[in-house]
Amino acid sequence: xxxxxxxxxxxSTGITLLGTSLMILLPLAxxxxxxxxxxxxxxxxxxxxxxxxxxxxxxxGAALAAALFNLVWGSLIAWVLVxxxxxxxxxxxxxxxxxxxxxxxxxxxxxxxxYGPKGWIGHLIPFPVVYNRLGVVLALSFVSLPFxxxxxxxxxxxxxREMEEAAACLGATRWATLRKVVLPQLLPAxxxxxxxxxxxxxxxxxxxxxxxxxxxxxxxxxxxxxVVKLEQYDYDGAVALAVIMLAVSLLVLTTIHLLxxxxxxATHHV
Amino acid sequence: xxxxxRNLTKRLGGKTILDRVNLEIPEGSLMALxxxxxSGKTTLLRVIAGLESPDEGDVLVRGESNTVRRPQDRHVGFxxxxxxxxxxxxxxxxxxxxxxxxxxxxxxxxxVIRARVDELLELxxxxxxxxxxPAELSGGQRQRVALARALAVEPKVLLLDEPFGALDAQVRAxxxxxxxxxxxxxxxxxxxxxxxxxxxxxxxxxxxxxNRARVEQVGHPRDIYDHPxxxxxxxxxxxxxxxxxxxxxxxxxxxHEMELSLDASEGEAAQVVKLVSMGPLARLRLRLPxxxxxxxxxxRERLAQLQITEGxxxxxxxxxxxxxxxxxxx
Amino acid sequence: MSDFRPxxxxxxxxxxxxxxxxxxxxxxxxxxxxxxxANIFHAALSEGWRVFLASLQDENAAAAIRLSxxxxxxxxLISGVFGLAAAWLLGRHxxxxxxxxxxxxxxxxxxxxxxxxxxxxxxxxxDGWLGPWFDRHGIQIIFAKPGIVLATAFVTFPFVAxxxxxxxxxLGPESEEAALxxxxxPLQTFWRVTLPALKWGLIYGVILCASRAxxxxxxxxxxxxxxxGETMTLPLHIEATYNEYxxxxxxxxxxxxxxxxxxxxxxxxxxxxxxxxxRELA
Numbered sequence: 001x002x003x004x005x006x007x008x009x010x011x012s013t014g015i016t017l018l019g020t021s022l023m024i025l026l027p028l029a030x031x032x033x034x035x036x037x038x039x040x041x042x043x044x045x046x047x048x049x050x051x052x053x054x055x056x057x058x059x060x061g062a063a064l065a066a067a068l069f070n071l072v073w074g075s076l077i078a079w080v081l082v083x084x085x086x087x088x089x090x091x092x093x094x095x096x097x098x099x100x101x102x103x104x105x106x107x108x109x110x111x112x113x114x115y116g117p118k119g120w121i122g123h124l125i126p127f128p129v130v131y132n133r134l135g136v137v138l139a140l141s142f143v144s145l146p147f148x149x150x151x152x153x154x155x156x157x158x159x160x161r162e163m164e165e166a167a168a169c170l171g172a173t174r175w176a177t178l179r180k181v182v183l184p185q186l187l188p189a190x191x192x193x194x195x196x197x198x199x200x201x202x203x204x205x206x207x208x209x210x211x212x213x214x215x216x217x218x219x220x221x222x223x224x225x226x227v228v229k230l231e232q233y234d235y236d237g238a239v240a241l242a243v244i245m246l247a248v249s250l251l252v253l254t255t256i257h258l259l260x261x262x263x264x265x266a267t268h269h270v
Numbered sequence: 271x272x273x274x275x276r277n278l279t280k281r282l283g284g285k286t287i288l289d290r291v292n293l294e295i296p297e298g299s300l301m302a303l304x305x306x307x308x309s310g311k312t313t314l315l316r317v318i319a320g321l322e323s324p325d326e327g328d329v330l331v332r333g334e335s336n337t338v339r340r341p342q343d344r345h346v347g348f349x350x351x352x353x354x355x356x357x358x359x360x361x362x363x364x365x366x367x368x369x370x371x372x373x374x375x376x377x378x379x380x381x382v383i384r385a386r387v388d389e390l391l392e393l394x395x396x397x398x399x400x401x402x403x404p405a406e407l408s409g410g411q412r413q414r415v416a417l418a419r420a421l422a423v424e425p426k427v428l429l430l431d432e433p434f435g436a437l438d439a440q441v442r443a444x445x446x447x448x449x450x451x452x453x454x455x456x457x458x459x460x461x462x463x464x465x466x467x468x469x470x471x472x473x474x475x476x477x478x479x480x481n482r483a484r485v486e487q488v489g490h491p492r493d494i495y496d497h498p499x500x501x502x503x504x505x506x507x508x509x510x511x512x513x514x515x516x517x518x519x520x521x522x523x524x525x526h527e528m529e530l531s532l533d534a535s536e537g538e539a540a541q542v543v544k545l546v547s548m549g550p551l552a553r554l555r556l557r558l559p560x561x562x563x564x565x566x567x568x569x570r571e572r573l574a575q576l577q578i579t580e581g582x583x584x585x586x587x588x589x590x591x592x593x594x595x596x597x598x599x600x
Numbered sequence: 601m602s603d604f605r606p607x608x609x610x611x612x613x614x615x616x617x618x619x620x621x622x623x624x625x626x627x628x629x630x631x632x633x634x635x636x637x638a639n640i641f642h643a644a645l646s647e648g649w650r651v652f653l654a655s656l657q658d659e660n661a662a663a664a665i666r667l668s669x670x671x672x673x674x675x676x677l678i679s680g681v682f683g684l685a686a687a688w689l690l691g692r693h694x695x696x697x698x699x700x701x702x703x704x705x706x707x708x709x710x711x712x713x714x715x716x717x718x719x720x721x722x723x724x725x726x727d728g729w730l731g732p733w734f735d736r737h738g739i740q741i742i743f744a745k746p747g748i749v750l751a752t753a754f755v756t757f758p759f760v761a762x763x764x765x766x767x768x769x770x771l772g773p774e775s776e777e778a779a780l781x782x783x784x785x786p787l788q789t790f791w792r793v794t795l796p797a798l799k800w801g802l803i804y805g806v807i808l809c810a811s812r813a814x815x816x817x818x819x820x821x822x823x824x825x826x827x828x829g830e831t832m833t834l835p836l837h838i839e840a841t842y843n844e845y846x847x848x849x850x851x852x853x854x855x856x857x858x859x860x861x862x863x864x865x866x867x868x869x870x871x872x873x874x875x876x877x878x879r880e881l882a
Contacts, residue, residue, distance in 0.1 A: 033729065084606070102637070105817045109854050111636055113847070165350075168340075169319060169341050169342075169348040171342050171371060174611075203712025205818035206815075206821075226715065321608050321611060341611055
């Protein structure tokens, strides 16, 4: 490995290494040490606790449902924004980022009122949305909606129209072209957006506390349970849950990295 | 399949891209659409393929209107400048695509498709590349695959949009000759869009020169060169000296028609300012006292005979002059 | 956003399908995104302007706003300085373990904010690694303002670096080398060549960072201790008032944050537009 020394190399190396170590690695190490030094059997006890199991499974299930919701709607939004010019398209494009810009607590607050029994939307729906599992999925879908749109949009914009025209000239119907030519090229981006959406939803806390009602065995999610355990000074329990969540995050992150490495640099002028 | 383009007009965002274009492409011929970029040649090709719809006019194939048909039903093979191969499919899958997507009733059996692909890969001399991905091929190979893919469905018309534009000079020359041989064998009516006059002259039976949304001249390559119909064609195809204004336009002469002499009675005085001698022809740049500069080409023998070097003073006279009405559009 | 010319009839989707899908998307975005936004302002003003203004001038609300602003400023500063250094280092040099360092930059995005808060409790809390040391020196981190700043800085840490890294890579070393060869000092080169080239990326990253810092909830909630007027940021204040059924006050504060979110969205669009224009002019 060769170093190209430039002025400022020492300074920027110092800031980078110090910053990364203090802000990211040290806190991670604190969590790791706590996990290693936890009382023997803590992990087993925490994991076999039915309340923990229910919360973890619900967290995964709700995040999966939200990511699937976003897969469908996010793909549609990206497609329409790129392919079909309509008045107000730029405004719609900016609006996609709203869930990222809006603080999650604000999102949770307004969703709980909007879909609540007296809300603009809630009073039109015959079954309760807020304070049950549907509300949690709704909040998770809202906060992670932009991921699929934003990872699909640039790939779609770069897709040369000639590819689809070539397929049409070769006699393929529109449906066959979409299925055999377009979709395979968009799939990595869609999956990457799906994974990002899932990762975000699994860890989400702020919006959920407002819409879920935080009912154990019903709408309790894993991050909430960590907070509950902390409030009960059950540090070992909180750490055990945190380690599980961290493992899930890292797994998803690795998947995304592999997706990018496998499909990332594909050129389109082929 | 003969193609007749009738009064075709296409506008895009307030600009007229094709302006009442008429063109006839005889069955089994290879026609080149030659013109500078922005002259409308690619759009014309795309309208013929059904990839653009015209605002006015019609495209007839064997006397039948084709503009009502979708591209899928026109049986055209289209080859794009940037290949447009499907990057996630192997060479074989790319070539077989048009056969694979046929409706079940018309689709050949797997064995027939396999045999047809083998045959085409052999034709493009890429038998051993079947399992490669397009990204693993060179530009010339990619374009050959694109051609094979277009030929697989046995199109009635083959349309090529600057197919060699993105390739190196040497690969271009090879593919050009290969395309001509291919056409001699297959006899599929072919339209080739190019901005390279050499390419058009070398490959095509007929050349249509386009400029500013219109076809300026259609003819045999040699006729286009020898008898240009307009000033634009004269200057775009081959080199041309612009001489002087005459009553009904401007006089032009080709460099090889310039007659040089050391005799004062034969033409105007001029000085050789630049001399490039390569191969059988010597290229001279002459400057007249008026400041006008002219190009002249002459044989090595004539050069030696006249003992011309840079700086030589001599006399020049155009042997054959063409006069074109002034065309302010250039 | 580029403009895609629709494919020809027969190549692309039929017109009725294009129109229906566009309509479906517009309706979905209106219901799913716009209605929640409208609802915030509607609910904030539903009890009248007087209540709205009083809710924002409330002593605890004002303290929360101040703390949010301070921790946001700190987070932006930390993320900005680190981002410039890290992006320049990782974008221009191959240091040992390069891929790993880039991957580490993604960690704060992937870690749940609650887990992030927990890590700081375990590090700086009373029973934590460094807790006893801080205790002896009379410094309180957790359940105090420094903890809030730390937690906020953690979740926004990589924002600027992530935004700048691809820009530094795209910029290449040539212009810096040219400046140095022309006799500019390293500092001059940084101020007059490197920084201007990264300007829009830096501003974009700062907007993202500030907008996230302002609204951070999970990580801050864990380290805050929820002491009224002391360790409550604006989002935490919203939760507290909501739990006390002061919906008007909660929505008033929420509308303030929403307004900031809208401003950040507008700024982002503006910066993206300017950056694209500069690129096209270059």
